[in-house]
Amino acid sequence: MTNKCRNGRFHTIKKGDTLYSLSRSYNVPLILILKANPGIDVYNLQIGEKVCIPFRCDVVCTELEENDGRLMAYVVKNDESLREVLDNNGDTLESFLENNRQEDILLKPGITVMIDKNGKNA
Secondary structure: OOOOOOOEEEEEOOOOOOHHHHHHHHOOOHHHHHHHOOOOOOOOOOOOOEEEEEOHHHHHHHHHHHOOOOEEEEEOOOOOOHHHHHHHHOOOHHHHHHHHOOOOOOOOOOOEEEEEOOOOOO
């Protein structure tokens, strides 16, 4: 893992920490923590190891640049279902899962997800 944490902050691993629990604690999608820590062994985190937790704004900017503006950040509202997020933004479930790895991320109020602006709603 790198000693640098551009556009984020370090978290020192404590007993019981997982990348999933850190994504919940910091309200940052798991996939973005994984992207900020290439080469990390997710199955063997060591106590005292430092993990980069990206700042949401900077992560969103990076994601948008990597996708030529195709994706946009969207903050989930209270009591908003996945279907409502998709319908209100014209995205498809397939595209949403591809861009967010939703099997690892719980959709909850305040989390930022990526929406494909070019998605076609069925």
